[in-house]
Amino acid sequence: MNIRNELTMAEPAFVTAAREHRARALKTVAFGCSSTPRGRQLPAPLVVARAEGAHLWDISGARFIDYALGYGPLILGHSPQGVIGAVKSSLDLGLRTATIHQGEAELGELIAQTLPSAEVSAFASSGSEAIQLALRIARAATGRTRIVKFRGNYHGWFDSIQIAGMPGNDGPDTLGQDPAAAASVTVLDWGDLDQLRAVLDDTFAAVILEPVAINGGCFMPPAGYLEGLRDLTREKGVVLIFDEVISGYRLGTGGAQALVGVTPDLSVIGKAMGAGFPISAVAGSRAAMEPVASGRMLHRGTFNGNPVSVAASVACIRELIAREDEIFPRMEAQGADLESHIRETAREAGLPLSVARTGSALQIFLGIDQVSGLGDLPRIDRAATAAFCGELLLAGVQTIARGLLYLSATHSDEDIALTKAAVTRAIAFASGRSA
Ligand SMILES: Cc1ncc(COP(=O)(O)O)c(C=O)c1O
Structure with missing residues (x-):
């Protein structure tokens, strides 16, 4: 070469x-x-x-x-004109960061309309943050701590999950990480249902994965894999989390889950939902979202659901639906x-x-x-x-x-x-x- x-x-x-x-x-x-x-x-x-x-x-x-x-x-x-116009209109109303506003409900409704798993959404600013929120919801809902993640999938840069990103290393992906932060994470091979079947029991809170492995190299899941995962997690009372930070609103308005016809308990979306503005969400059924939807579990963040990003996201999703x-x-x-x-x-x-x-x-x-x-x-x-x-x-x-x-x-x-x-x-x- x-x-x-x-x-x-x-x-x-x-x-x-x-x-x-x-x-x-x-x-x-x-x-x-x-x-x-x-x-x-x-x-x-x-x-x-x-x-x-x-x-x-x-x-x-x-x-x-x-x-x-x-x-x-x-x-x-x-610079899509519809999104930029919506952002300018939002700015004309003042920087209303960390306020309750109508856009939040509008966005929640659009996500519920488009994403099969979504009934209730909780917003954050980046994919990494929303992943942490999803893990916390799963742990709060089950009262368990253990998580399964797969080699080569990427779920953001926080110590609790940035492990096993590159072949041959199941540990932290970079210097400075606290290995103890991911001590409750079991690493397995993506696409291997038998491996998961041998490991998964009712001590696990969640299985998290990219349903379509875009980070690793744009791979579709093997036939029957996601269906098997769905059955297995349901059987053990484990929360199934699809990380659709890339695939959400990119592979279609219903994300990878609509494409493959398998609905997780929780979905994490980001990137394309904001058309370039910083916004992300965890979305799930009312039952799956109960800890955060009821207010039992704390969900914090100054910039969560900020009106500018929400306006961008509403305009983006509306345009994607229309076109x-x-x-x-x-x-x-x-x-x-x-x-x-x-x-x-x-x-x-x-x-x-x-x-x-x-x-x-x-x-x-x-x-x-x-x-x-x-x-x-x-x-x-x-x-x-x-x-x-x-x-x-x-x-x-x-x-x-x-x-x-x-x-x-x-x-x-x-x-x-x-x-x-x-x-x-x-x-x-x-x-x-x-x-
Ligand atoms: C699948 C997936 N999950 C989570 C993240 C983290 O998102 P962010 O970079 O917005 O924190 C990324 C980022 O590339 C991603 O590809």
Whole structure:
């Protein structure tokens, strides 16, 4: 695999601008940015000046087609007019943070209308926070503490759950975590029902999982897996939590659960529900939500349900409902088109590359020509995947640096055609067929 040497080409202006900004930011901002993965983008972390629809422009004026989409939330693209209008109207009414307002009930009603598991919702600001809330609700409801989580699933960055994220390590994912915080978590393999059956008993409060493993590589669950999980958890009185922080309002207005036809006790949603504004929720039946719905269990947070994010979310979900038959089939068709182009071009070039896709989320891995599940992850060449994403950036296409691409309602057929050309160029380079 070819990996670009800085000396083989003149550095584009956006890379120079990015390096200059990074040198400045590193002096006063930790790792030069606000989240470690953002600082790892190759060939240099892009510095964005403005964005619109499916496009963003960096500080040098270069335009990129964006498939990172704010790490997923921008399902309606950058700056969707309906959402921005709703936010402006909310701001005109004053910053009413930490107040009770009508928008909360409006949003609760929309979630109950769209998400099969939802009757009652509780709001927070980020996916990580809502995951903690869901775990607390499950423990409060059952009076038990033990949790099952699966290798390769990601549920946010808090010590209680950020374990077993990478192959070969069932412990904390990073430095500084308190291993004791996750002592009540049992780690198992996603997709293996027999393993869960052998372990699960009535000492467990919850099983939490990404029903569709988008973080690990965009994998659909094996046939019958979620149905089996549903039966098993019900039998043992264990709360089943679907982490739909990515898949909620991305795989359809009913999330992964509507797609697969399995309804959990609690769902955690975030990202796309806010169209780019910080909001998340735990949603479940009145019975599953009882500890928090009754007020028995404390649910706190200054920014929970803040009117600006709620207004954005209401506008976003309304638009997704109104345009459901147009938006989701188009993203599916565009995703399928990209997927087959990438796979076919890599095959013709003899480049070991695999593609997996769940609707509008598409994962590229280098170093392996076929992936079928999380068990394949140890064989992936992560450095080559990041370098390939760097090649795509040089060709005008921004992805998440670990090879993940999201589509939005605003990607046009022209964007897809330009992206296919960029992919062809990046594959030619990576396979050593061009300089
Ligand atoms: C499945 C899943 N759950 C939870 C989270 C945490 O969400 P946040 O980054 O908003 O805290 C993420 C973030 O990427 C996620 O992908």
